[in-house]
Amino acid sequence: MALTELILSDITRMGQDFCVIGVERTENSYRSVRPLPPSTDSWHAPFPFHRGDVIEFDLDPVPVFRPHIEDRRSRGQPKILRRVSENELVAL
Secondary structure (H helix, E strand, O other): OOOEEEEEEEEEEEOOEEEEEEEEEOOOOEEEEEEEOOOOOOEEOOOOOOOOEEEEEOEOOOOOEOOEOOEEEEOOOOEEEEEOOHHHHHHO
């Protein structure tokens, strides 16, 4: 199974947890993906990643609940690969 590389674009605090959105490169552009942790619907603190981090996820290819086709359940722990600057992120 292929791993998914996401650039974290939004991290929203939800009480003590976090909702995360990343962008994934497609053939001609980018699309939004909401990676979910393996067993819950939000990431627990401490969340070790930041906006602009390029993270490698092992994501389930099937949406969690329609119509939220951007939601993907993560399997295992994500891994940071590198960072992009704020200017690079905004340009996407």
